[in-house]
Amino acid sequence: MNAVLENIYTRRSVRSYKPDPVPEELLEEIVKAGLYAPSAMNGQSWHLTVLTGDAVERFHKFSAEKAGRNAYYGAPAIILVFADKKAAWGSRDGSLALGNMMLAAHSLGLGTCWINIINHIFDGEDADALAAEWGIPAGYAPIGSIEVGYAAEPPRDAAPRREGTVNWIRA
């Protein structure tokens, strides 16, 4: 099995992190991998916001206030992905960028977990203000976010794959 397939099969969502920060050069590599995702008509409709340091703590608080709980697991970095609302396929573009980043991180020894809460909390004047302060362009909608950090525990086995999700048609 080649390294790409092995990386795909061994990636797991990580929900417990060491406090160690993610070296900036690794975050840059992960972000670059996200930007090299394919996108509809090469529109690259995404916008990425990389949170580290105090910005992570601040976002935890914001998330907890808006959602009633903090959905994040305490990783030292968070990457928020938004997409241009005018891009008809922005959720596809953004998801592909997030997918690339999860795989790139795993290949670099880092864990990630898609945290979907940003689809619920970026709503209202306080959210608009935070988005503007962080340079997220107006008219962009949340797609998803990932936490990035070193896993605190060894990964569990993958959950079983659901039956009956593939059909082969030859004629």
Added chain:
Amino acid sequence: MNAVLENIYTRRSVRSYKPDPVPEELLEEIVKAGLYAPSAMNGQSWHLTVLTGDAVERFHKFSAEKAGRNAYYGAPAIILVFADKKAAWGSRDGSLALGNMMLAAHSLGLGTCWINIINHIFDGEDADALAAEWGIPAGYAPIGSIEVGYAAEPPRDAAPRREGTVNWIRA
């Protein structure tokens, strides 16, 4: 640079294919990679339909009749991805499966291209009938499709990445 990153950076959309069929064991590996994508709450809301042989030709005709043109480039295999309409994040799940498959294919020496036309043509009684014949579950919506085959030409360089799509927030 590790093999996973190199695979991400060198993947390109392929729009010209050799007629050579894709060995079935490679298609199976690509499909498996798709099924190992993460999904919201591990819902695995996707359904994959793998077309080879005459089924590809038939789908070209169907696509051409519905859309006024055949959007496919003639690769010997097509994988259609649908997702359960009841899954709120089905477009994310399906996109991650498609992303994994594009990367897995590239690692195996195969080219792919996301063809979005299925989002337009699976509409109407004729589409419902074809979906039912091919075992696509009722209540599933198209997400995207990929062609899979051997590239007929060497890849071009990646288009430039758009400026201003990443912000770093540290406090």
